[in-house]
Amino acid sequence: xxxxxxxxxxxxxxxxxxxxxxxxxxxxxxxxxxxxxxxxxxxxxxxxxxxxxxxxxxxxxxxxxxxxxxxxxxxxxxxxxxxxxxxxxxxxxxxxxxxxxxxxxxxxxxxxxxxxxxxxxxxxxxxxxxxxxxxxxxxxxxxxxxxxxxxxxxxxxxxxxxxxxxxxxxxxxxxxxxxxxxxxxxxxxxxxxxxxxxxxxxxxxxxxxxxxxxxxxxxxxxxxxxxxxxxxxxxxxxxxxxxxxxxxxxxxxxxxxxxxxxxxxxxxxxxxxxxxxxxxxxxxxxxxxxxxxxxxxxxxxxxxxxxxxxxxxxxxx
Amino acid sequence: xxxxxxxxxxxxxxxxxxxxxxxxxxxxxxxxxxxxxxxxxxxxxxxxxxxxxxxxxxxxxxxxxxxxxxxxxxxxxxxxxxxxxxxxxxxxxxxxxxxxxxxxxxxxxxxxxxxxxxxxxxxxxxxxxxxxxxxxxxxxxxxxxxxxxxxxxxxxxxxxxxxxxxxxxxxxxxxxxxxxxxxxxxxxxxxxxxxxxxxxxxxxxxxxxxxxxxxxxxxxxxxxxxxxxxxxxxxxxxxxxxxxxxxxxxxxxxxxxxxxxxxxxxxxxxxxxxxxxxxxxxxxxxxxxxxxxxxxxxxxxxxxxxxx
Numbered sequence: 001x002x003x004x005x006x007x008x009x010x011x012x013x014x015x016x017x018x019x020x021x022x023x024x025x026x027x028x029x030x031x032x033x034x035x036x037x038x039x040x041x042x043x044x045x046x047x048x049x050x051x052x053x054x055x056x057x058x059x060x061x062x063x064x065x066x067x068x069x070x071x072x073x074x075x076x077x078x079x080x081x082x083x084x085x086x087x088x089x090x091x092x093x094x095x096x097x098x099x100x101x102x103x104x105x106x107x108x109x110x111x112x113x114x115x116x117x118x119x120x121x122x123x124x125x126x127x128x129x130x131x132x133x134x135x136x137x138x139x140x141x142x143x144x145x146x147x148x149x150x151x152x153x154x155x156x157x158x159x160x161x162x163x164x165x166x167x168x169x170x171x172x173x174x175x176x177x178x179x180x181x182x183x184x185x186x187x188x189x190x191x192x193x194x195x196x197x198x199x200x201x202x203x204x205x206x207x208x209x210x211x212x213x214x215x216x217x218x219x220x221x222x223x224x225x226x227x228x229x230x231x232x233x234x235x236x237x238x239x240x241x242x243x244x245x246x247x248x249x250x251x252x253x254x255x256x257x258x259x260x261x262x263x264x265x266x267x268x269x270x271x272x273x274x275x276x277x278x279x280x281x282x283x284x285x286x287x288x289x290x291x292x293x294x295x296x297x298x299x300x301x302x303x304x305x306x307x308x309x310x311x312x313x314x315x316x317x
Numbered sequence: 318x319x320x321x322x323x324x325x326x327x328x329x330x331x332x333x334x335x336x337x338x339x340x341x342x343x344x345x346x347x348x349x350x351x352x353x354x355x356x357x358x359x360x361x362x363x364x365x366x367x368x369x370x371x372x373x374x375x376x377x378x379x380x381x382x383x384x385x386x387x388x389x390x391x392x393x394x395x396x397x398x399x400x401x402x403x404x405x406x407x408x409x410x411x412x413x414x415x416x417x418x419x420x421x422x423x424x425x426x427x428x429x430x431x432x433x434x435x436x437x438x439x440x441x442x443x444x445x446x447x448x449x450x451x452x453x454x455x456x457x458x459x460x461x462x463x464x465x466x467x468x469x470x471x472x473x474x475x476x477x478x479x480x481x482x483x484x485x486x487x488x489x490x491x492x493x494x495x496x497x498x499x500x501x502x503x504x505x506x507x508x509x510x511x512x513x514x515x516x517x518x519x520x521x522x523x524x525x526x527x528x529x530x531x532x533x534x535x536x537x538x539x540x541x542x543x544x545x546x547x548x549x550x551x552x553x554x555x556x557x558x559x560x561x562x563x564x565x566x567x568x569x570x571x572x573x574x575x576x577x578x579x580x581x582x583x584x585x586x587x588x589x590x591x592x593x594x595x596x597x598x599x600x601x602x603x604x605x606x607x608x609x610x611x612x613x614x615x616x617x618x619x620x621x622x623x624x625x
Contacts, residue, residue, distance in 0.1 A: 011467075018464055027480060027484045138610040138614070141557075141560060149602050150599075253474075253476060267476075270476060274479045289472055293471045293472065
């Protein structure tokens with residue numbers, strides 16, 4: 001087990017390093033200097049030179065990369081070109097906002113997705129199954145900003161019961177904040193339901209086919225007990241994996257939703273940094289999103305092997 | 318012993334391991350034709366495939382003949398008629414610049430239906446080459462490339478697109494290039510998996526014993542046998558490409574104004590919803606939704622036909 005974790009950690013670190021290289025050098029492909037891009041074509045050359053010097057962008061790309069990485073190891077993610085504040089003071093509060101939205105979305109969608117998937121599996125091949133499978137898949141493919149405007153049209157204009165922005169007025173309580181997050185979370189529910197339901201359905205169908213299920217039925221257990229005790233437990237395993245792989249997308253990939261609902265998450269931060277060509281925020285922000293994704297996948301693998309008795313016994317043997 | 322030109326490892330579809338005495342395991346051209354006909358029959362009987370094909374065909378017609386069908390010029394501005402509600406004069410109303418929303422929705426199919434397939438094609442070609450190399454050589458090549466693939470996949474596609482478009486400057490060509498490159502690792506992974514099974518078959522060993530050059534083995538021998546998964550992957554990725562390009566356009570980094578792109582139209586008008594101006598947003602939103610759902614139903618049908 002420890003070896004498994006160590007190996008996964010090592011691979012994750014290599015992946016992160018590669019990501020940092022890709023992000024850094026990828027955003028430097030264009031010739032021309034950072035300060036000129038920030039200050040625009042009409043700034044004087046001396047202003048450009050001094051900003052370049054201040055940002056350290058007058059040095060070679062490799063020195064800049066080394067400085068960036070050593071800064072990260074010292075807990076310094078860099079300084080925003082646009083606001084001159086530290087990148088961590090921008091990125092981490094936004095990350096927490098994104099996490100809140102993601103958690104609410106998961107709380108709603110995971111039970112629905114699992115119930116939907118299991119129900120579809122029990123009705124395999126019939127109309128209800130096709131409805132859930134094809135409907136869920138179709139909902140997944142619609143871009144989330146389309147869901148966002150659709151939900152705003154429905155719940156903020158036609159039946160005005162929910163706010164159309166995600167940021168509550170300052171000083172409002174927990175329940176009010178949740179209310180403001182319901183519409184953006186619902187968009188995610190539409191996007192994720194299909195994925196989760198599909199995994200739960202596949203897991204359930206496989207479990208229904210398995211020998212242990214047949215044994216349980218033959219030894220006379222009531223069908224509902226078989227489903228609850230033998231099928232569900234095995235069907236939920238693959239679902240955990242897909243939930244974790246979506247965590248990276250949920251924390252970081254929600255640029256469009258956060259823009260529509262004016263929510264100050266990491267997606268919005270990256271979007272603003274992109275619009276302002278604020279490369280320090282953009283580079284460190286993307287790296288942080290990568291870290292979140294890799295940690296989530298690692299945790300998912302761990303949970304998966306802890307919950308799966310077959311893997312558990314293998315590793316202890 | 319030529320398995321040239323036959324679709325997806327015909328013996329793989331049955332899920333059987335390679336059989337030792339070859340004559341049985343290698344289907345002749347006659348069997349291939351039968352298989353192809355069966356697959357077509359499956360497709361034509363699949364309701365999801367038909368529904369998807371009809372929707373996609375509608376938008377392709379709009380993309381080609383949009384300017385002829387559209388009642389108005391999609392680019393013609395008329396400030397006096399700005400933001401008029403749907404009426405008999407303008408069935409879908411007008412936008413902030415007084416442009417006819419119906420015309421813009423019909424003509425708007427054009428850009429995305431040019432950009433998305435080209436980007437997907439680029440990604441499929443690059444991904445297939447990469448996947449062939451990774452799956453065939455395995456070892457260090459596979460490890461190194463696999464790590465890079467993982468690194469790209471660790472960040473949501475939209476973010477990677479945003480970063481690259483900022484670095485390269487937004488334009489249609491850049492969008493095609495960026496989406497193509499971002500999709501490459503995903504497609505490479507699928508192709509690699511298919512190649513891993515394929516390379517164990519005798520025809521590959523035979524080609525190697527004949528001293529064929531590696532590029533020939535990769536593209537002349539293995540590639541024809543993994544075309545099935547590649548086609549499925551192409552249609553699936555096409556849906557994602559439309560999804561991603563629409564999102565990037567909505568963020569202002571994709572297709573640029575004044576093009577009547579759907580994502581761009583929503584971007585320019587979503588702030589007006591709370592003021593009651595729903596029509597410049599609703600109709601482009603429905604257009605995007607119907608196109609992605611159509612493509613998706615189509616690819617669902619195709620993958621079912623190939624997985625039988």
